Amino acid sequence: MTTTEVRRREGGGRVVSRPVLVVGAALGVVLLLSVVQAVSGTSELTTSGTWAAALRLSVPIMLAGLAGMFSERAGIVNIGLEGMMIAGTWFGAWAGWSYGPWEGVALGILGGAFFGLVHAVATVTFAVDHIVSGVAINILAAGAMRFLSVVSYPPESGGGATQSPGIRAQIRTFDVPVLSDLFNWVEAKRIFFVSDLAGILAGVTSNLSYLTLLGLLVVPASWWLLWRTAWGLRLRACGENPYAAESLGVPVLRMKYYGVLISGALAGLAGAYLVVVQAGIYREGMTAGRGFLGLAAMIFGNWNPFGTLVGSTLFGYADALRLRQNAAVHALLLAVAVGLFVLAAWTWFRGRRVAAAVEAVFGLAFLGWFLFTDTVPSQVVAATPYLVTLLVLAMATQRLRMPAADGLRYRKGEAT
Amino acid sequence: MRRVLLALLAPVAALVFSLAVAAVALALVGRSPLEAFAAMWDFARTSTSVASMINRAVPLYISAVAVAVGFQMGLFNIGVEGQYLLAALFAGWVGGNIVLAAPLHVAVIIAVAVVVGMAWAGIAGALKVTRGVHEVISTIMLNFIAFSLIAYLLLNHFRDDPDRLNLQTPALPESGRIPSLNWLFSALGFSEPRGIDLHGFALFAIVVGVFYYLLVWRTRFGFELRSSGLNPGAARMAGVEPNRMIMNTMFLSGGIAGLVGLSTIFGNLQAYTQDFPRFLGFNGIAVALLGRNHPVGMALGALLFGFMERSALILDLEETPKEVVTIMQGVVVLAVVVAYEVVTRIIERYEIRRAAEATRASGEEVGG
Structure with missing residues (x-):
């Protein structure tokens, strides 16, 4: 919702810089959550606990999304993210058990990259x-x-066909100095909106795993790499028009290999994260479709790292609420309803009356759902991320807009 | 002739390659690949194994046909997985709640499965036609939505007995079952399978295969389907309406996908259960690729997969990990598409050379 709002405003030609818009939209969402929280009487929507869980759950989805983005920006669709992530979980757990958590991360990345290589050999x-x-x-x-x-x-190791023994140690965690204490202090004051905002910020600044920090840094790093370096321009050119890139001397095949290998490595990292930060163990099926969820987040984010971050945060947040307190999800219905009404008003103001009416009707439907039920199954x-992606x-x-030559076969020197 | 040999070369080469990978994997973990393969081969030759192998092949074959229908016009229905599970859930629930005369009861169950499969695939078709959403993405999303929907319906509305630990729909009454085909073995002079029924639904798979062949290669619709796949632009110029084709193909693919779970429902479970077999949709894609969308090729592919899965069971008894078979299945799919690609390139090069020689020869005649 936030991204569409932001884009709508951009479409209106406002002279407001993008960071201001993003911060404004984010504050709007927090305000919405505070209001809903005050009306419905739950408290889980903005607690630091919920947001810490949301962060932990979003990071693997986000990494999988960025993995998909690197591959698709180079023009190779990667449905194999799930498999590469599975390799990441297995190797992460094996090396984590044999050596230690950071070795687990490293081997998880290599495991994912191996299947990335297989994908590259086949497709490129x-x-x-x-x-x-x-x-x-x-x-x-x-x-x-x-x-x-x-x-x-072997049985005596404590693992078996479907799970590994536990890893040796967790990766250390840290609190962001000063900020973490400050936010936790403000959250405890229970002031409307201010404490809610502080709760969210406390959740994402306290007890952070170093791997979470590393994962979050991948977002700006991949943006910089793809949009601010010549290498990134070449890679994207291979996804938009490989024959044009070829004619300019870009080694298209090699660039595509890079894209898919990075994709596999990031998917492996996403898998290793699940093991090293979340579960501490490999269990068969533990990725549970997160590779595909990453793909959904990437589409939601329009093949852009920051958009992918927003998408995966949304999906991770819904998941965190479901796991912590399903009743809180019910309150979220009201938030969606109010959000849709605001959106409808905005659309009406922009002169698109029919679209506004549709949005208002959907808002009413969510409001009715909120009023006439007590829980959300x-x-x-669980299906929300997929429904949202289909709707988007x-x-x-x-x-x-996906890369223009995404998914198309390319053979060197076949330009027409 | 040479082309046919080359076309057969690809699957054989892929199979040999996957055997080699499996052998390496086994050797690396200190097991003898030859002994393992010999044990698998011996184990697979009993009547019981043959029945089990066919039972495993039937849903895979139907799933492959569902995928292949889409492939014929370049549509990738990756959502067979969700379509067949949802269809099986509804079919099991409806079938367990009604009592009708035997053939009618079976027909109703089949009809429900087909309609549900069509409806679920139709969503992806409609999204593609009206909103331009790529069917690969929409069917992936619809798969996961289907999984959640199934979990919800089974837990809250379709379960037969709230006290039962394993969730399932009510069991099919006698009138909704299809008799086993075990008599076939004695009729053909073999011993009957023990402890296992050759599902009667296997005959239906043959019907599906024949229907697929006739529809795709012997009807106008099939011609339009294939021409849309080979050259969408030309098909359009010839008056084939692309949107209508997309909808019809998705309906057809989804309807066939709806049948995938029925052999399990009619055969051994007699209900949709919590632990209903999964991944038949994805493995169906593998079988369709292996058999190159050809009705006979896919049947061979499905039987091969059935053989692998059945004969793998012996490996566990000999303390060799049977999962080596899944590796083989994955490798064979990847290898076969690569092999087809390589063979196509060889044929291309060969034909270019032949054409060049022919031109040169005729040029010399004119010049001489």
Whole structure:
């Protein structure tokens, strides 16, 4: 919702800088949550605990999304993210158990990158259909990891065919100096809006894993790499028009290899994060579709790192609320309703009457849902990210733009 | 002739390659690959194993056909997974709650499955036609939405007995079952399978295969389907309306996908249960690729997968990880698409050379 608001305003040609808009929209969302919280009587929407959990749950989705972005920016669709992530979880846990958490992270990255290499060989060198290769990698990785579990974890190790023994140690955590204490102090004061904002900020500044910090740094780093370096321009050129790039002397095949390898490495990192920061152990099926969720976050974020961050935060937040207190999800219905009314008013003001009416009707539907029920089934929450992505795709086709040559086969020197 | 040989070369080469990878994997963990393969082969040759292998192949084959229908016109229905699970849930629930004359009861169950599969695939079709959403993305999202919907419905509305620990729909009454085909074995002079039924639904898979062949290669719709896949622009110029084709193909693919879970429902479970077999949709994609969307090729592919899964069971008894078979399945899919690509390039190069020689020869005649 926030991104569409931001884009709408941009479309209006306002002379406000983008950071101001983003901060404004974020504050608006927090205000909305505070109001809803005051009306509905729950308290979980903005506590530091919820937001700390949301952060932990969003980071792997975000990393998977960035993984997908690197590949698709180079023109290779990567449905195999799930499989690469599975490899990341397995190798992360194996090395975490054998050596230590950071070794787990390193090997998880390598494990993901290996399947990235397989995907690159198939799609770039042999020009195989990208979806086909991705599906095959998902099947292959799941089977290979199970095989490795059987042979690597004898019964006396505490692991087995479907899970590993626990990793040796967790990665250390830290509080952001001064800020963490300040936010926690303000949160405890229970002032409307101010404490809510402080709760959210406390959640994302206290008890942070160093790996979380590293994961978050990947966002600006990948933006810088892709949009501020010549290398990034070449990589994106391969995703937009490989033949034009080829004619300018860009080594297209090599750039595509880089894109898919980075993609695999980031997906591996996402898997390793699940093991090292969240579970402390490898369990079969622990990725639970997060690779695809990352893909959804990437689409939601319009193939852009910051957009991907927003998408994965949204998905992670919904997940965190479901896990911590499902009743709080019910209050979120009111937030969605109010948000839709605000959006409808804005759309009306912009002169698009029909769209505004549709949004208002949806708002009424959510309001009715909030008023006439007491709980939201947890399965609805689980399906939310996918529903949101479908809605965004259906509603905002004009605003979403994937790389022009994404998914198309490229063979060197075949320009027409 | 040479082209046919080259086309057969690809799957064979892929199979050999996947065997090699599996052998390396086994050797690396200190097991003898030859002994493992020999044990698998011996184990697979009993009647019981053959019945089990066919039972495993049937849903895979139907799933592959569902995917192949889409492939024919360049549509990638990756959502067979969600479509068949949702269809099986509704089919099991409706089937367990009604009592009708036997053939009618079975027909109703099949109809429910087909309609649900069509409806779920139709959403992806409609999104593509009206909003331009790529079907790969929408069907992935719809898969996950289907999983949640199934969990919700099974927990809250479709379960038969709130006290039962394992969630399931009510069991099918006698009239909703299809008899087993075990008599076929004795009729053909083999011993009957023990402890397992060759599901009667296997016959239906043959019907699906024949239907697919006739529809795609012997009807106007099939012609339009294939021409849309080979050259969308030309098909459009010839009066094939692309949006209508997309909708019809998605409906068709989804309807066939709806049948995938039925062999399990009619066969061994007689209900939709919490632990209903998964991944048939994704493995169906693998089988469709292996069999190059050809009705016979896909049947061979499905039987191969069924053989692998069944014969792998013996490996566990010999303390060899049976998961080596999943690796083989993944490798064979990847290898076969790569092999087809390589073979196509070889054929291309060969034809270019032949054309060049032909031109040169005729040029010499004219010049001489």
